[in-house]
Amino acid sequence: MFESFSDIPNPREASSAIQSFLRKFKTKVCMAKSPACSSTIIDAHTLSKQSMLRPISRNGHVYSLIPDLYNPSADGPMKFALTGIGDTSTFSGFCSEHDKQLFECIEDELFACKPQQLFMLSYRAIAKEAYLKRKQAESLLPVETIRKIHQIGDDVEIELSPEAKLFNAASLRGSEEIERIKMEMDGILTSGNFMRLRSLIVPFKSRPPIASNFVFSPDLDFDGNPLQDFEDFSRDLDPLFVTLSPFAVGEYNGFLILSYIEGRGAAPLRFIDSLLQQNGLETAITWFLFVHTENFACEPSWYEGLSASDVKHINYAVRANVDFSAETQASLSEPLISMAEWRGDQPFWI
Ligand SMILES: [Zn+2]
Numbered sequence: 613m614f615e616s617f618s619d620i621p622n623p624r625e626a627s628s629a630i631q632s633f634l635r636k637f638k639t640k641v642c643m644a645k646s647p648a649c650s651s652t653i654i655d656a657h658t659l660s661k662q663s664m665l666r667p668i669s670r671n672g673h674v675y676s677l678i679p680d681l682y683n684p685s686a687d688g689p690m691k692f693a694l695t696g697i698g699d700t701s702t703f704s705g706f707c708s709e710h711d712k713q714l715f716e717c718i719e720d721e722l723f724a725c726k727p728q729q730l731f732m733l734s735y736r737a738i739a740k741e742a743y744l745k746r747k748q749a750e751s752l753l754p755v756e757t758i759r760k761i762h763q764i765g766d767d768v769e770i771e772l773s774p775e776a777k778l779f780n781a782a783s784l785r786g787s788e789e790i791e792r793i794k795m796e797m798d799g800i801l802t803s804g805n806f807m808r809l810r811s812l813i814v815p816f817k818s819r820p821p822i823a824s825n826f827v828f829s830p831d832l833d834f835d836g837n838p839l840q841d842f843e844d845f846s847r848d849l850d851p852l853f854v855t856l857s858p859f860a861v862g863e864y865n866g867f868l869i870l871s872y873i874e875g876r877g878a879a880p881l882r883f884i885d886s887l888l889q890q891n892g893l894e895t896a897i898t899w900f901l902f903v904h905t906e907n908f909a910c911e912p913s914w915y916e917g918l919s920a921s922d923v924k925h926i927n928y929a930v931r932a933n934v935d936f937s938a939e940t941q942a943s944l945s946e947p948l949i950s951m952a953e954w955r956g957d958q959p960f961w962i
Pocket residue numbers: 642643644648649650706707708709710711
């Protein structure tokens with residue numbers, strides 16, 4: 613690997629490749645399955661600005677992960693930085709009309725665990741994932757560009773590393789699978805049958821210092837037991853939708869929401885059961901978020917109060933998630949950080 617940007621034989625070509633890579637992630641498209649789009653594609657939030665980011669912000673800022681492709685460090689291609697809540701967690705994935713119409717029930721209404729609200733939180737996660745996976749599959753550098761960057765002649769064969777090949781295969785499988793889940797969710801949205809989604813809700817009296825929203829396919833539970841076979845290509849993996857939000861409702865100041873589509877495989881439910889059996893639920897949840905997503909925001913006073921070793925461990929967990937060249941995967945069964953209590957109340961199902 614090259615130590616720094618200027619060590620690359622052709623920095624200008626590398627720079628334009630990075631620019632084009634970043635532009636792909638900004639492609640504007642509406643992920644709603646309806647013909648009535650407005651003409652403007654907006655920077656749609658995946659973490660609601662007012663109800664999820666504002667409560668944990670300081671002077672309108674939170675800590676979130678931003679890409680840092682120009683200065684790759686030992687911690688990988690992303691880094692924590694203070695970001696304005698208007699720019700945090702956005703993607704160009706909805707037109708102004710659909711962003712308003714679809715998410716009104718979360719943006720403008722108080723959170724009340726309504727099936728429609730729970731569904732829309734999950735829908736947002738799958739729309740963002742479908743958007744990203746499409747871009748990821750499109751973003752592999754053409755061989756011609758790799759030749760120019762590294763000044764490799766036509767006479768030299770370019771061979772992708774086994775890690776890169778595996779990453780490409782997984783990306784492709786992931787994007788096809790996510791498309792099918794997105795279609796199933798579009799079907800539920802059209803029918804209005806929001807109870808197809810089952811959700812476990814854990815209310816907290818203290819406010820969690822983190823907001824997050826994502827979807828993933830659980831591979832291992834919190835004790836390291838396998839939940840589904842990632843090498844079995846004959847069936848789709850089953851997704852779990854996750855939201856941790858500082859919604860303020862009555863005596864509560866935060867909610868963990870875990871949802872799955874009824875009638876599919878048992879992995880999501882087994883994952884939930886395993887989480888609920890953990891001692892130190894806050895630690896298990898927080899570590900789990902860092903291991904499985906990059907779509908989170910952290911309260912500045914909490915993040916700045918972390919010890920150097922906590923920061924190192926969090927970077928390790930996050931890196932295994934965002935960088936395919938990371939050598940080891942952080943394990944859910946061995947959290948390397950420890951969280952204060954959020955005074956959780958009895959979990960319940962909807
Ligand atoms: Zn639209």
